[in-house]
Amino acid sequence: MKRKAAGEGTPPAICTPLVGKTKSEIVDELAGILAKKPDMLEWRADFFQDVGNPAEVLAIADLITGTARNVPIIFTIRSSREGGQPIPLSDGEVIALCAAVCNHTDIEYIDCELSNAPENIVFLREIAHKNAKKVIASFHQYEYTPTREFLLHKLEEVARYGLDVAKIAVMPCSMEDVVTLLGVLVEANKKMSIPIIVVAMGQYGVVTRMVGGIFGSALTFAVGHSASAPGQVPIDDLRMVLNSIERAMK
Amino acid sequence: MKRKAAGEGTPPAICTPLVGKTKSEIVDELAGILAKKPDMLEWRADFFQDVGNPAEVLAIADLITGTARNVPIIFTIRSSREGGQPIPLSDGEVIALCAAVCNHTDIEYIDCELSNAPENIVFLREIAHKNAKKVIASFHQYEYTPTREFLLHKLEEVARYGLDVAKIAVMPCSMEDVVTLLGVLVEANKKMSIPIIVVAMGQYGVVTRMVGGIFGSALTFAVGHSASAPGQVPIDDLRMVLNSIERAMK
Numbered sequence: 001m002k003r004k005a006a007g008e009g010t011p012p013a014i015c016t017p018l019v020g021k022t023k024s025e026i027v028d029e030l031a032g033i034l035a036k037k038p039d040m041l042e043w044r045a046d047f048f049q050d051v052g053n054p055a056e057v058l059a060i061a062d063l064i065t066g067t068a069r070n071v072p073i074i075f076t077i078r079s080s081r082e083g084g085q086p087i088p089l090s091d092g093e094v095i096a097l098c099a100a101v102c103n104h105t106d107i108e109y110i111d112c113e114l115s116n117a118p119e120n121i122v123f124l125r126e127i128a129h130k131n132a133k134k135v136i137a138s139f140h141q142y143e144y145t146p147t148r149e150f151l152l153h154k155l156e157e158v159a160r161y162g163l164d165v166a167k168i169a170v171m172p173c174s175m176e177d178v179v180t181l182l183g184v185l186v187e188a189n190k191k192m193s194i195p196i197i198v199v200a201m202g203q204y205g206v207v208t209r210m211v212g213g214i215f216g217s218a219l220t221f222a223v224g225h226s227a228s229a230p231g232q233v234p235i236d237d238l239r240m241v242l243n244s245i246e247r248a249m250k
Numbered sequence: 251m252k253r254k255a256a257g258e259g260t261p262p263a264i265c266t267p268l269v270g271k272t273k274s275e276i277v278d279e280l281a282g283i284l285a286k287k288p289d290m291l292e293w294r295a296d297f298f299q300d301v302g303n304p305a306e307v308l309a310i311a312d313l314i315t316g317t318a319r320n321v322p323i324i325f326t327i328r329s330s331r332e333g334g335q336p337i338p339l340s341d342g343e344v345i346a347l348c349a350a351v352c353n354h355t356d357i358e359y360i361d362c363e364l365s366n367a368p369e370n371i372v373f374l375r376e377i378a379h380k381n382a383k384k385v386i387a388s389f390h391q392y393e394y395t396p397t398r399e400f401l402l403h404k405l406e407e408v409a410r411y412g413l414d415v416a417k418i419a420v421m422p423c424s425m426e427d428v429v430t431l432l433g434v435l436v437e438a439n440k441k442m443s444i445p446i447i448v449v450a451m452g453q454y455g456v457v458t459r460m461v462g463g464i465f466g467s468a469l470t471f472a473v474g475h476s477a478s479a480p481g482q483v484p485i486d487d488l489r490m491v492l493n494s495i496e497r498a499m500k
Contacts, residue, residue: 006425007454175256175465179433186425204257206498207464210491211457215425233498241460244491248456248483 001040001072001109001134001165003195004218006186009249011242012213013039015074016224016235018064019047026060030067033224036235040219042074042111044228045097046084051077054100061105074136075101076111082140083229095120099127109165111136114157121161134164141170142201145177148184155188155196165218167197169229172204181208182215189216202230209233210241214249251290251322251359251384251415253445254468256436259499261492262463263289265324266474266485269297273310280317283474286485290469292324292361294478295347296334301327304350311355324386325351326361332390333479345370349377359415361386364407371411384414391420392451395427398434405438405446415468417447419479422454431458432465439466452480459483460491464499 001013016038020026026048033041043064050056065073077094078084089097098110102124112124112135121137128135137158145151151168158166166188172178178200185198195218200208209220209231220242221228222235233241251263266288270276276298283291293314300306314323327344328334339347348360352374362374362385371387378385387408395401401418408416416438422428428450435448445468450458459470459481470492471478472485483491 009453009456175436176433179429179436179465182432183426183429186429203259203499206259206495207461210495210498211461214457215429231498233494237494237498241491241494244483244487245456245460248460248481248487249453 001195001218004213004216006189006216009246011246012217013219014222014235015040015042015219016222017228018043019226019228021047021049029225036224038224040072041068042076044076046077046087052088054097058104061101061107065106072108074109074111075107079113082113083142091116095124098124102127102131102133109134109136111138114139125163136165136167137163138167143171145170145172145180148180151184152188159192165195169199169201171202172200175204178204185215185217205231251445251468254463254466256439256466259496261496262467263469264472264485265290265292265469266472267478268293269476269478271297271299279475286474288474288485290322291318292326294326296327296337302338304347308354311351311357315356322358324359324361325357329363332363333392341366345374348374352377352381352383359384359386361388364389375413386415386417387413388417393421395420395422395430398430401434402438409442415445419449419451421452422450425454428454435465435467455481
């Protein structure tokens with residue numbers, strides 16, 4: 001994933017989520033999604049019914065990287081407090097599982113929520129970097145859009161931790177919230193040197209999935225098979241829009 | 251042209267400019283453009299070489315409305331101080347020509363720059379409304395993006411004059427300027443009850459031509475045959491993007 005300069009028409013990376021509950025669902029979903037040629041995949045392992053079994057998780061991770069080949073994978077366990085599925089693991093156990101994925105699989109990116117304890121974040125950063133993996137530090141708010149100052153602070157926190165990619169995804173309650181978010185994105189992009197991902201969810205936020213790249217978002221999530229968050233656009237439609245933007249901005 | 255609520259995915263009106271220099275160029279351009287089914291047409295009469303001859307202008311206006319039938323027409327003489335072509339008419343003569351178009355043709359919308367003398371604006375408003383025409387009051391800045399406060403003031407000036415549609419088109423020098431402009435659009439849309447058109451020109455502004463409608467812009471300009479301002483997108487491409495947005499926001 002490359003940092004995206006604001007004001008350029010080149011498309012951001014398109015990432016599709018994998019949300020299968022079972023191995024067979026994941027296998028089917030993966031085949032369908034890879035046919036649509038996403039730039040990246042995010043395995044939302046919190047949807048996987050055996051997420052509590054580390055050996056199973058590592059086996060599925062190998063299956064995904066083996067099938068996806070050169071398509072980089074993000075390993076994500078979204079906590080239920082940030083909009084993910086309820087799972088039978090504590091925060092500490094999630095960090096341990098992420099560390100195992102770093103140590104034992106070819107997955108390239110690990111999502112780590114900024115709401116984790118600082119010592120856990122630093123621990124995961126060390127394990128990830130030792131294995132040449134990158135940490136996407138994320139913040140999600142499914143109910144509303146926090147203030148500009150709060151969101152800028154969250155993004156800058158990622159750089160202070162020495163992590164590799166900063167992501168915020170929030171729910172706009174109006175188009176003003178969307179404007180706030182785009183302003184945060186442009187401002188953070190000027191100040192920070194790592195890739196930034198900014199997403200507004202839901203109906204008002206759809207536009208950010210399409211044009212966020214122009215404002216400096218490095219990646220946009222699109223539906224390959226099933227959505228993992230409200231407002232995601234089908235990958236074929238999104239690619240068509242991104243291509244139109246690129247042509248128009250040349 | 252209908253007022254557009256912010257946050258809805260329904261497309262804004264698509265308007266294509268007519269920029270032919272001669273009658274025969276305008277006839278050809280019109281045929282090509284109408285085949286692409288724009289919602290509206292803007293006749294940029296400042297491009298017309300006989301703009302100094304009122305009888306010729308009225309004849310071409312009749313030709314355009316007769317050919318375009320139900321497609322509403324905007325009659326525009328963009329002054330050279332706001333980015334238009336140099337023409338041999340004074341401001342007063344332009345107002346008189348606009349008044350003649352109101353009195354003697356079926357053209358529905360008349361563009362009137364807010365930089366005109368207040369008495370001229372009020373005079374044209376009276377003639378237009380007597381003929382059941384609508385005035386689009388416009389402000390253009392091809393060099394930079396004025397402040398949020400200045401732009402909000404310009405838009406609100408239109409309502410104070412009792413005019414029908416408010417338009418601003420400015421040149422962003424960064425994506426921050428585009429964010430400013432989208433914020434102005436959302437804010438003005440909340441405060442005002444008439445249709446608002448907001449355009450950011452040039453490369454940075456391309457995105458506003460595509461997604462301005464979601465932020466509350468009632469109309470977007472697209473290229474049918476030739477562009478009339480920098481950054482305009484081909485109508486087919488624009489329509490595809492607007493349809494994708496509408497689908498995604500349903």
